[in-house]
Structures are given as C-alpha cells and as structure tokens.
Amino acid sequence: MPELPEVETVVRTLRPRIVGRTIGEVRLLWKPLLRRGSVRDLKALEGKRIAGVGRRGKMAVVDIEGGGRLVFHLKMTGQLVVGEPGPAADKHLRLVVAFRDGRSELRFRDIRKFGFMLCLGPDERGESACRELASLGPEPLETGKEAFRRLFEGRKARIKAMLLDQETIAGIGNIYADESLFAAGVHPATKAADLGAADLDRLHAAVRRILKMSIEAGGSTIRNYVDGDGRSGGYQRRHKVYGREGEPCPRCGTKIARIRVAGRSSFFCPRCQKAPASKGWIKEPAEQGAKT
C-alpha cells in the first residue's frame, strides 16, 4: 500500500539508477495502464533521456529531457522496479522501459490492476496541465503548523476522512493516518471542528514525525510493497496500532480496537484516543435509562 513514505522511497532508489540514461524500447504489456496519452506518445520517448524523478503525494513523476513526463500511481499493489533485462515470465508485468545502454530496465508490475500511468507531452508542463496532480492538497512535509491547522479548522468531516482525502492533504493513506492519530492521541471519528489548536498542532507534529521515520526505514511492507531495488521496507515492524486489533496498546496496555471510518478499517486505542464525550459518540446514560 504505497503511501507517501513508500513512494518517496521508490523515487529515491530509482533516481540514481535511471536519471541521465537514454530510453530504449518501451513496451506496454497492458494497455489500460496508460490512462493519458497514446502508445505513440510512449514510443516517442525512445531516444530521450531521463531528466529526473520526483514525487507528488502518492504519485511518482519521471521527467523526460525536453519536457515530457510519466506520472505513476501504484495504488495498492503497484511496483516500480529497476532490474536486469530478462524474459522473466511474469503475468503481473504491465510496462517495461528499456535503456539504450542495454543494462537494467525499468519495470512496472501490478497484481491488481488499479495502478495507472499518465504520459504527458512537453506542452503539458506544470501541475495545472494535469488534473491528477493539480487537485492534490499540500505536501505534509512542506506544511507549517498554521497552514496545517487551517486545513481542518471548522470542518465537519471526521478527522480520519480528511487525512485520507488527497485534496485536503496529499500522500497520507490508511496506515499513516492511523499511526499519526494514535501518536497525537486523537480518536479517528472525531469531527475536525471539535479539535482544538493544541490537538491539531500535536497531529501536525505526529504526521510529520511518522512520515519521516517511515521514509528512514524504507516505508512499510504489508504485502507487496518493494522499493526501486525490489527490497521490502522496515517500518511495518514499528506500527503501533495499524493491523494490531486485539493486541495491547504499547502506551497503556488496553486492547487495540478496530472500527470503520470513511469506509476503511481504523485501528486505535480506546483509552489513549478518547472520542469527545459530549458529542454523542459515547452512549448517553440518559438514553439507556429511558428505554427501561
């Protein structure tokens, strides 16, 4: 489940392996992967050099010399890996970018077919030329605490839904939303408007600290995620609540609970992450008494 730290790790591992190399044959093995641009546009990349590799939210962006760009979204099971050329019969292989030097090639694998690629021409420069990039909210690691507060202040939506919403803030998925909310001591179902400035400041610090720690550990591998070298991440071992239903909270020992928020599993400690009691989230004793 590549979120910001995983995509950042992929980008960092890919960069020294492909930047500056001249593109050779480009083979699209599964057509629907290409969601913008044509096969002809892809073929037009042959002979051009890779100018750089970057990240925006959960998307990896490969810049082509002369102005074009390839934008990748790995969704849940996508992998962007550099490896030695080979026949490797692989039914999940979706795209192969070879290089003129005949050495390693860039491969896009995706077990489920949710991932996609956009091929943008030199005329489509800037984020405004690309809907998928233009609609993204700010980068959490480049957002100060005042700006972070302003994203959530007065909003009626639940804080977890807002963290997952890429238009509010880019790059956070289910794992880092839960880990950040735990670190900040905020219940996932809390309405954003019910959080005070101090809560939001703690959340801001938690999000940034956890994303940075995960990047240092090479991201989280739950099932399929690997970096550009094909290596698994290490941060899954440091998850405190995600995927740990029924296990003791590392802070207080209470059993980690799981509820559904924004259509996703949400793991949290019912004691360390209290819901605001006055908002009706906890059963009102008066209501219970009224029934009998």
Add this chain to the structure above:
DNA sequence: AGTTCCCTGAGG
C-alpha cells in the same frame, strides 16, 4: 459524507 465498485491474492 457514506456506499459501491474496480481487481486479485491471501486467509478462513
């Protein structure tokens, strides 16, 4: 703002 769907492999 919640639900459904896309897709496939893993686990029950």
Add this chain to the structure above:
DNA sequence: CCTCAGGGAACT
C-alpha cells in the same frame, strides 16, 4: 467456497 484488503472515482 467465502470474505477481506485498499485508493480513489463515481455514485447516492
């Protein structure tokens, strides 16, 4: 068999 996982689009 069945259900679940999940990012995000497309519904309601």
